Amino acid sequence: MKEILKFDNIKAYWAETVTASPWVAVIRSLVRREARAMSAPIVQPASVAGRALTVVIAIMCFLACLTAGAVYIVNQSANDWFADIASEVTVQVIPVEAAEFEKKVTLVSLFLAKQAGIVKVSPLSAEESGELLKPWLGNSDALSALPVPRLIAVEIDRASPPDMSVVRRALESNFRDVTLDDHRRWQSELRTVTRSMALGGFAVLILVGAATVASIVSATKSAMASNREIIEVLHFVGARERFIAHEFEKHFLNIGVRAGLVGALGASVMFLLLPVVMRVLSGGGLAAAEFRQLVGSAVLDWQGYLLFGAVVVVVASLCMLTSRYGVYRILKSHD
Amino acid sequence: MIRFENVGLRYGLGPEVLRDVDFHLVRGSFHFLTGPSGAGKTSLLRLLLMSLRPSRGLIHLFGQNCADLPSPERADLRRRIGIVFQDFRLLDHLTTWENVALPLRVFGKSEASYSEDVTDLLKWVGLGDRMTAYPEVLSGGEKQRAAIARAVIGKPELLLADEPTGNVDPNMANRLLRLFIELNRLGTSVIIATHDFQLMDQCDAPRMVLNEGNLEVR
Ligand SMILES: Nc1ncnc2c1ncn2[C@@H]1O[C@H](COP(=O)(O)OP(=O)(O)O)[C@@H](O)[C@H]1O
Numbered sequence: 035m036k037e038i039l040k041f042d043n044i045k046a047y048w049a050e051t052v053t054a055s056p057w058v059a060v061i062r063s064l065v066r067r068e069a070r071a072m073s074a075p076i077v078q079p080a081s082v083a084g085r086a087l088t089v090v091i092a093i094m095c096f097l098a099c100l101t102a103g104a105v106y107i108v109n110q111s112a113n114d115w116f117a118d119i120a121s122e123v124t125v126q127v128i129p130v131e132a133a134e135f136e137k138k139v140t141l142v143s144l145f146l147a148k149q150a151g152i153v154k155v156s157p158l159s160a161e162e163s164g165e166l167l168k169p170w171l172g173n174s175d176a177l178s179a180l181p182v183p184r185l186i187a188v189e190i191d192r193a194s195p196p197d198m199s200v201v202r203r204a205l206e207s208n209f210r211d212v213t214l215d216d217h218r219r220w221q222s223e224l225r226t227v228t229r230s231m232a233l234g235g236f237a238v239l240i241l242v243g244a245a246t247v248a249s250i251v252s253a254t255k256s257a258m259a260s261n262r263e264i265i266e267v268l269h270f271v272g273a274r275e276r277f278i279a280h281e282f283e284k285h286f287l288n289i290g291v292r293a294g295l296v297g298a299l300g301a302s303v304m305f306l307l308l309p310v311v312m313r314v315l316s317g318g319g320l321a322a323a324e325f326r327q328l329v330g331s332a333v334l335d336w337q338g339y340l341l342f343g344a345v346v347v348v349v350a351s352l353c354m355l356t357s358r359y360g361v362y363r364i365l366k367s368h369d
Numbered sequence: 370m371i372r373f374e375n376v377g378l379r380y381g382l383g384p385e386v387l388r389d390v391d392f393h394l395v396r397g398s399f400h401f402l403t404g405p406s407g408a409g410k411t412s413l414l415r416l417l418l419m420s421l422r423p424s425r426g427l428i429h430l431f432g433q434n435c436a437d438l439p440s441p442e443r444a445d446l447r448r449r450i451g452i453v454f455q456d457f458r459l460l461d462h463l464t465t466w467e468n469v470a471l472p473l474r475v476f477g478k479s480e481a482s483y484s485e486d487v488t489d490l491l492k493w494v495g496l497g498d499r500m501t502a503y504p505e506v507l508s509g510g511e512k513q514r515a516a517i518a519r520a521v522i523g524k525p526e527l528l529l530a531d532e533p534t535g536n537v538d539p540n541m542a543n544r545l546l547r548l549f550i551e552l553n554r555l556g557t558s559v560i561i562a563t564h565d566f567q568l569m570d571q572c573d574a575p576r577m578v579l580n581e582g583n584l585e586v587r
């Protein structure tokens with residue numbers, strides 16, 4: 035037991051498993067210029083196949099980040115939308131006894147304000163209620179003569195929403211000709227739209243992901259084929275499999291991280307420019323507001339950029355693992 | 370040091386290239402391995418390097434049965450063997466110096482510890498002024514000597530050379546033979562695969578003759 039806990043053992047474990055990881059080597063080389071040995075690297079740094087791989091990785095990473103970012107934004111704004119709708123209900127008071135009408139609206143409003151989970155109650159005035167009907171009835175005097183129902187906008191606490199059926203029952207037992215509309219139908223429709231949008235986004239993401247995996251694996255494989263000679267010679271002069279695999283993992287992880295970062299950076303620039311482009315396209319003003327409502331703010335938050343980091347890690351790991359597999363496959367025919 | 374017992378070899382489902390090969394080589398020996406083209410010389414060297422497994426029979430290298438060894442230990446045994454390939458197999462992206470230093474680098478030694486040895490060896494084989502040249506621009510004879518230097522830099526106990534004089538003129542062939550004899554005097558066992566009778570006549574070493582899959586030591 036004591037043996038295991040010895041500091042030297044921990045240090046050795048650290049040296050063997052952690053610092054020997056190709057990730058550590060590559061990150062170190064990104065952060066600072068290594069004190070370069072006199073000799074060229076064992077794995078050829080810039081072969082034609084290697085350059086082709088770099089281009090493929092950068093492009094696929096760019097596309098994958100664009101897709102991931104777009105799906106993320108669409109999901110995000112759909113959620114915001116949904117939350118906005120869900121946090122509002124409307125109460126409609128139907129004018130039956132004209133004399134007591136104003137008083138009734140006030141009473142209903144006060145009753146609603148007392149209920150738990152309701153943040154704000156704003157009754158619409160007679161004029162405002164009339165305004166809402168104008169598009170249908172036109173600007174006629176008839177409006178003032180008609181018994182226009184009065185609307186009360188109720189904002190509910192998103193953190194602890196009240197049970198709507200309880201509120202409805204309370205309303206109906208205390209008042210007559212008062213109805214509560216919690217936009218349930220509209221909500222369920224919206225939920226369907228949101229869900230199918232998210233599903234469509236994920237489907238696209240999966241397709242792009244599959245294309246990325248396939249093209250990176252095949253480009254890495256062809257880059258490995260040009261390294262067959264190096265692998266065989268290393269093997270014949272007595273290199274262990276692990277040494278050879280490690281050299282190649284380091285090399286291909288390096289390519290993967292660098293090219294992946296270029297692709298992700300390109301996608302980041304696109305997303306940073308997107309709000310500006312949208313403002314230009316929509317020409318500002320009312321149209322812009324409508325446009326924004328449709329696609330959300332189109333601003334990627336930091337979690338979205340974190341997603342890009344994940345894409346780079348996955349792409350670079352893929353590149354590394356494929357090269358490792360390639361090494362062992364070539365060595366198998368020689369041992 | 371090396372023992373073959375009833376070794377047979379076939380590639381895939383093809384005919385047996387080697388049949389019942391039996392021999393025993395002691396430390397410090399010097400042998401030619403000969404036979405017509407296609408007789409199996411290269412195949413035999415590959416068996417010695419453990420880059421092929423025999424279809425049957427036993428191979429003992431340095432007192433160990435190769436068949437039982439796990440991969441890392443086979444790699445360690447390979448470090449005690451130097452090989453000169455028929456086609457040199459120098460790495461094109463490394464200089465002559467780096468190619469020769471490769472085995473030591475692979476063994477995990479620091480560049481400072483072997484730098485001088487590599488330079489000295491290159492001078493010894495007459496490549497003192499070609500150290501920074503890439504294999505592309507080396508002549509056949511220069512490549513041959515670079516390949517030999519790479520094979521011996523790790524001070525191997527056994528040196529295998531596959532047709533080391535196939536690409537050079539008789540004069541250079543002579544010099545290379547003298548190089549092998551010198552290494553043998555320093556304690557390395559040497560096996561030279563060749564079908565060059567002129568070369569074999571230059572020195573009085575036993576010949577392992579391969580014929581139709583059978584090996585005979587004369
Ligand atoms: N990798 C291989 N696959 C199938 N057959 C092979 C392979 N290498 C050699 N052979 C066959 O084995 C025989 C011996 O070849 P080799 O050992 O190269 O002879 P040598 O070196 O004496 O010319 C030849 O008939 C050759 O065609």
Ligand SMILES: [Mg+2]
Pocket residue numbers: 410411412455531
């Ligand atoms: Mg041959």
